[in-house]
Amino acid sequence: MKTGDQTPLICYQEMTRASWRQFRPTTDGHVAAVSVDRRSQLALMDRRPSPSEIYYRPPAGVYWVDVSVHHAMLHLELPTAEGVFAFRAAIDVAWRISDPVRAVKDGVKLCEPIYRPFLERKLRDMSQEFEVGSFADAERHINTYFADRAVDLPSGVAMVRCIVKLAPEDSARNHIQQRTFDRHKAERRNAEHKAHLHGAELQHDWNTTAHGLAMQSLAHGQETAAVEQRHREELEQQRIAHYTSALQTGGIGVLALQLASSPADVSEVVQIMLHQKQLDLESARDVLNTLMEQRLITRRDVQDVMAPISKVIADRLNPTASLAHREPLPELAAPPVGPVGQVEESEGLDEDESDHD
Structure with a gap:
């Protein structure tokens, strides 16, 4: 192989009969022989000329052509x-x-x-x-x-x-380099933006989950508190109903058994009982006062009634006598004895009227 066009590609050589006798075609493949006759006809020579060709038709010359790469x-x-x-x-x-x-x-x-x-x-x-x-x-x-x-x-x-x-x-x-740098910067900014968005999405999901858990815990707490409140109210209603029934029917034994199982209710139940008895006493006194004022009854009419009323008043003034087996209760103020005094005054008036008659 050769580099460039440093040597001639085609070289011409005149030939005589003596030269043709010594002519040998090349066999290395780098040079080719092209003969030219006296009529300027060209022919590729790939063999040695014959004696007849040398004597009768000898070529005028030979072109040596470089056919290498x-x-x-x-x-x-x-x-x-x-x-x-x-x-x-x-x-x-x-x-x-x-x-x-x-x-x-x-x-x-x-x-x-x-x-x-x-x-x-x-x-x-x-x-x-x-x-x-x-x-x-x-x-x-x-x-x-x-x-x-x-x-x-x-x-x-x-x-x-x-x-x-x-x-x-x-x-x-330079343009490609700058464009490549700009694309890399854009890709980096895009990657940072995506990472920021991904972090925001994760934080949003976390906040949503935490909020849901908090709301669920709050709802469960409220539901539990409501259930406990309803349970307490049901128990309270049951105790109130039991105490009310015991007070109305006078079941002191049943009431005492209930209070023994709920010591914290003793003071409150005793106050209720005293208040109820006080209401009964005031109601009886109001009835007697009304009858006296209307002169519908006299002292003689109420003598049979006064004895049991006096006993009831005495029991009300000393309630611990009937509940001796329980803890002492706080002392209560003595109820006014206005009705009894009014009854005695009415009796005096009746006696005066009788004498006058």
Whole structure:
């Protein structure tokens, strides 16, 4: 392989009969021999001429054509899809003369004017499909197209390989870098925003759960308190009903048994009993006073009634006598004896009236 076009591709050599006798075709494959006769007819020589050809039709000369593979580097600027930026392309081209006769006929001296226009036109068409930021995709697309593909060019030249490396120009590179930095910043801000939102959602879920637990605990507490309150009220109603029944029926034994099981109710029940007895005494006294005032009864009429009333008054004034087996109760104020005095006064009035009669 050779690099560049440093040596002539085609060399001409005049031939005589003596030269033809010593002529041997090359067998290394790097050089091809093209003969030209006196009528300028070209022919590829792949064998030694016969004696008759040497004596009767000897060629006028021989063109030695270099058919080995050559390498060349090209640097091109290729347009992008935006139109304002460009790719910088470094192209490694491998080429050779595939048709020596055609190359001799066209007088090929340099191959770059042959393959360069083709590559420039083809690469420009392909690069315009990609934006400047997609230079890697454009490079991969171009190399895939030329991979293991030999392209026949004019004048017997063939391009056997093409490898392209693309890079954005300096201004485009700065633009891509800044755009990449901005995208990274946006992605970082977006990630931070998502993390903040996720934390807020977690906190909201936690607050909602805590609120639900608090409300549930409060509801349970209220329900428990309501149940306990209803239970206390039911027990209180039962005790009140029991005490009321005992007071109304005079079941002192039953009342004492109940108070023995609930010592805390003793004082309250005793006060209720005293209050009830006080009401009974006041009611009886009011009845007698009313009868006396209306002169419906006299002292003689109430003598049979006064004895039991006096006993009741005495019992009311000393209630501990009937409850000697219980703890002493607080002393009560003696009820007024107004009705008895009024009865005695009424009796005196009756006696005076009788005497007057």
